[in-house]
Amino acid sequence: MSKKPLWIRHASQLVTLKGSSARPLIGKQMEQLHIIENGSVWLEDGLIQFVGEDEEVAEAYKDRLEEAEMIDATGKLVIPGLVDPHTHLVFAGSREKEFEMRLQGATYMEIMNSGGGIHATTSMTREASYETLFKESKQRLDQFLLHGVTTVEAKSGYGLSLEHEIKQLEVAGKLNDHHPIDVVRTFMGAHAVPFEYKENPDRFVDYVIEDMIPEVASRKLAEFNDVFCERGVFTPEQSKSILEAGLKHGLLPKIHADEIEPYEGAELAASIGAISAEHLLKASNKGIKALADKGVIAVLLPGTAFFLMAESANGRDMIDAGVPVALSTDCNPGSSPTVSMPLVMNLGCLKMGMTPAEVLTAATINAAHALNRGKEIGSIEKGKKADITIFDVPNYMVLQYKYGVNHVHSVIKNGELIVNGGRLVCNDTRIPS
Numbered sequence: 246m247s248k249k250p251l252w253i254r255h256a257s258q259l260v261t262l263k264g265s266s267a268r269p270l271i272g273k274q275m276e277q278l279h280i281i282e283n284g285s286v287w288l289e290d291g292l293i294q295f296v297g298e299d300e301e302v303a304e305a306y307k308d309r310l311e312e313a314e315m316i317d318a319t320g321k322l323v324i325p326g327l328v329d330p331h332t333h334l335v336f337a338g339s340r341e342k343e344f345e346m347r348l349q350g351a352t353y354m355e356i357m358n359s360g361g362g363i364h365a366t367t368s369m370t371r372e373a374s375y376e377t378l379f380k381e382s383k384q385r386l387d388q389f390l391l392h393g394v395t396t397v398e399a400k401s402g403y404g405l406s407l408e409h410e411i412k413q414l415e416v417a418g419k420l421n422d423h424h425p426i427d428v429v430r431t432f433m434g435a436h437a438v439p440f441e442y443k444e445n446p447d448r449f450v451d452y453v454i455e456d457m458i459p460e461v462a463s464r465k466l467a468e469f470n471d472v473f474c475e476r477g478v479f480t481p482e483q484s485k486s487i488l489e490a491g492l493k494h495g496l497l498p499k500i501h502a503d504e505i506e507p508y509e510g511a512e513l514a515a516s517i518g519a520i521s522a523e524h525l526l527k528a529s530n531k532g533i534k535a536l537a538d539k540g541v542i543a544v545l546l547p548g549t550a551f552f553l554m555a556e557s558a559n560g561r562d563m564i565d566a567g568v569p570v571a572l573s574t575d576c577n578p579g580s581s582p583t584v585s586m587p588l589v590m591n592l593g594c595l596k597m598g599m600t601p602a603e604v605l606t607a608a609t610i611n612a613a614h615a616l617n618r619g620k621e622i623g624s625i626e627k628g629k630k631a632d633i634t635i636f637d638v639p640n641y642m643v644l645q646y647k648y649g650v651n652h653v654h655s656v657i658k659n660g661e662l663i664v665n666g667g668r669l670v671c672n673d674t675r676i677p678s
């Protein structure tokens with residue numbers, strides 16, 4: 246943790262998103278960014294200490310101004326560090342051949358059912374050593390940082406056996422310990438039925454419930470429990486038992502729901518009290534209403550829809566129905582091999598009818614709530630972690646308008662400048678190569 250205070254000054258726009266730490270923003274609230282012009286923030290001891298107009302901060306710290314390292318944000322946009330609440334960060338290998346097959350007409354499920362897809366990455370991840378998994382995943386984390394992200398979720402689910410699920414979760418834990426980005430772990434043993442259980446999927450469900458969940462929970466390897474509820478993967482009944490078993494062991498439920506077909510996944514998320522329902526491309530109106538009624542956060546993944554050449558989830562309708570919406574990359578080797586939250590925000594506007602203000606809310610404070618961290622991150626307010634991203638654009642509208650460009654100028658994590666001028670400042674000994 247830096248001893249010197251950091252003083253960010255003269256932001257053309259400082260987007261604070263203040264007042265939203267208790268619960269995610271819904272409806273019109275998602276447009277209320279609480280912007281300060283000529284904004285300034287004082288960061289010290291890893292926390293945000295003071296937020297205001299430049300003169301206010303200068304006055305408050307007038308006896309200590311000389312002590313601080315100053316960042317001049319003139320002409321720049323300053324926002325809370327981006328939060329990515331749905332990734333499959335830890336995996337080995339890549340699947341570019343499947344990409345080509347899909348371009349030639351094969352579908353995601355056809356590839357998976359013929360032994361590719363999640364199964365292919367499971368084989369590569371099982372075979373990879375701990376060190377290889379760490380190295381490949383760490384490179385992705387560096388890329389996330391360069392795209393302005395300061396917290397990511399990481400799901401397991403490419404091990405599909407206790408030994409290999411634990412290996413993935415341990416790698417994610419080590420990344421959290423050694424990399425500036427905070428890595429929040431989700432157990433997803435129910436990501437697919439592995440080959441060895443193909444003839445008896447219910448036995449695999451029992452294995453997840455009786456062996457995997459208790460071990461993962463007792464070793465505190467994850468905070469959340471997720472399941473791929475989709476026709477041909479896990480049924481709503483199987484998903485329910487897996488999520489209930491997790492709850493009994495203190496793992497909060499998340500769910501991959503209604504991605505390829507309508508399957509009442511959103512309804513299940515609401516009835517079980519999941520913290521979030523994710524994907525939702527095919528969620529029914531009834532399901533969307535249930536999410537709104539129960540305050541379940543919809544984590545939407547427009548990069549996945551784009552990459553699968555499918556129609557995006559209807560973010561506009563969900564916001565209008567009162568569902569709290571968050572955005573995420575879904576970073577994974579099959580359906581969304583991207584690390585770019587800025588691109589995901591662009592797609593939120595272009596493909597889901599969300600406004601530039603709504604996508605910012607969805608990628609910061611609402612994403613923080615989807616990770617049960619609304620009180621610590623996601624807005625620029627006194628007492629929160631000093632996680633901040635600075636873009637080389639004068640306002641938040643330009644960030645969405647000039648799409649396809651990485652506008653990140655600086656990233657500050659826990660009060661330390663980690664990315665400067667668009668480059669990793671690699672004098673940090675916590676980042677092993």
Ligand SMILES: N=CN[C@@H](CCC(=O)O)C(=O)O
Binds near residue numbers: 366
């Ligand atoms: N849909 C299920 N799981 C991942 C994809 C995993 C993969 O294809 O490797 C997702 O969220 O998109």
Ligand SMILES: [Zn+2]
Binds near residue numbers: 331333577
């Ligand atoms: Zn996913």
